Amino acid sequence: MKTEVDNATEISELKSKLDLMHRDIKRMMKNSNKEYLDLMLKNLKKDFLNCITDHVSEDIETSLERGMVDKCQMRDNCKSKFTELLEKNVDLIKQDEVPETQVTGSRGELENLRAEAPFDKCDVCFSEVTDIFEKQLKLMRSLHIYNGPEEKKIDISDISEDSLVREVFEPLSNRQRLQIIKAVAVETKTFTALSQLTGLRGGNLLFHIQKLLDSNMIIQRHERGDYMITEKGYQVLKVISQLGGVLEDAPEPEAVES
Structure with missing residues (x-):
């Protein structure tokens, strides 16, 4: 007959196995998302070229x-x-x-x-x-496919912090704006489609779209037309994809026992 100690041991082992399964599932989902984004970028690059x-x-x-x-x-x-x-x-x-x-x-x-x-x-x-x-x-x-002798190497000290924050970090420091640029990278989107995607309406959605337009991440084909990604937006999205890969590869911090 099992003792309380045996039951506690089995429960502890089951919890450990469940935690391991949870981490495996989480890792699999991350890899799946990355593969999808890589495929999306590959197709986008092909169409763009x-x-x-x-x-x-x-x-x-x-x-x-x-x-x-x-x-x-x-x-x-x-x-x-x-x-x-x-x-x-x-x-x-x-x-x-x-x-x-x-x-x-x-x-x-x-x-x-x-x-x-x-x-x-x-x-x-x-x-x-x-x-x-x-x-x-x-x-x-x-397009960063040719680095001829006439091209000067970028000195990191020449990068303008204000410009980088204003034109890249600030426009993308919002969940809905990231949703928008990812969506228009796959295909052009109407205002209505972006509204359904983000859950934003009217002026609220227009505010976020304007942020991306002002930073030249996306463009509108014509007045009241569809929105599409620009070359700058595409290049920034590539960097974000690479950054996502770095974050996913980083080891998860271990829990500290109290």
Whole structure:
């Protein structure tokens, strides 16, 4: 027959097992949320880059058509070569990282074409192509996929505390505003949809939306239009995701026995 001591021991063991199960379930839920957010960010990045590359390709055609010399027997041939060269950079934009060797190679191709140019007026066309090329590199830097030698490293002492608090921390220091930016990262949302999501109505919701608009985290397509995330908002959300991973990996503090 079990004694009270035996029963107490079994109860204690059951409590320990329940606590362990609770921690396992909690950890599993955290991992599930992180996997969902990672997948969401991956899909968002893919859609974002597709929009960017489509725009860059259109910019190549428009800029060359506008900037190259009109009356030249070599115009079509040169335009074809320029387009082929610049489209290589468009493909690079889709990569997670752009090696300096690839940029150097493309720059070398451009210099070789310039060396073969037969006319003085070729300077006009090559000036336009160079501008497009450098603009593409600037875009790669802004996407943090290319860190060329011309880019200066950020000195942490140069970071403005006031600007960081005003433009990042303060706009996101609210549960509803985090809900909003996470929601519009997945798809565009109407005011009504955001109201249903946050439980806020009218002026209260508008106050929080305006905070995100003012900080350029989100934009509104047009008056009374849907809300969508900006590049800045996307980059900040990536940092938040990474921070969430750090917090989840941190060991839980052990209870101190009294």
